[in-house]
Amino acid sequence: xxxxxxxxxxxxxxxxxxxxxxxxxxxxxxxxxxxxxxxxxxxxxxxxxxxxxxxxxxxxxxxxxxxxxxxxxxxxxxxxxxxxxxxxxxxxxxxxxxxxxxxxxxxxxxxxxxxxxxxxxxxxxxxxxxxxxxxxxxxxxxxxxxxxxxxxxxxx
Numbered sequence: 001x002x003x004x005x006x007x008x009x010x011x012x013x014x015x016x017x018x019x020x021x022x023x024x025x026x027x028x029x030x031x032x033x034x035x036x037x038x039x040x041x042x043x044x045x046x047x048x049x050x051x052x053x054x055x056x057x058x059x060x061x062x063x064x065x066x067x068x069x070x071x072x073x074x075x076x077x078x079x080x081x082x083x084x085x086x087x088x089x090x091x092x093x094x095x096x097x098x099x100x101x102x103x104x105x106x107x108x109x110x111x112x113x114x115x116x117x118x119x120x121x122x123x124x125x126x127x128x129x130x131x132x133x134x135x136x137x138x139x140x141x142x143x144x145x146x147x148x149x150x151x152x153x154x155x156x
Contacts, residue, residue: 013046021049021056030057031067035074040134043083045076073118082113084132084149089120091127096141100128103142110154 017038024030068074086101123129126138132152
């Protein structure tokens, strides 16, 4: 699910995040998984999620902030409507992730698209990997990554 106008409504986004978090009550590793699910479904973490996750899952606010600040995948607060994620962890790094990230940054002309380096999406056998709004492509080169961005309509 990509960001839609409904996701941009703070009350609707908060309720959606609360619903997602509530589905993880009683699960091992609930905090991290719930936050990742919120991030993937809304494309950002609403600021109110800290209070809500602490309340619903029984964590302290510092514990929730600790998880959000430790992992680079999380974007707290409304950001761009669309994202191009470039994994920069070891397998992707050694297969050219930084040159792919530069090529995409140079190619992107749509100001509503944010290019961001992220940690491992667990697709190491396809390294290097890139995603546009969670549509993953692997084994890319700078040229094929730029073509992927062009196919997504975010470059001229």
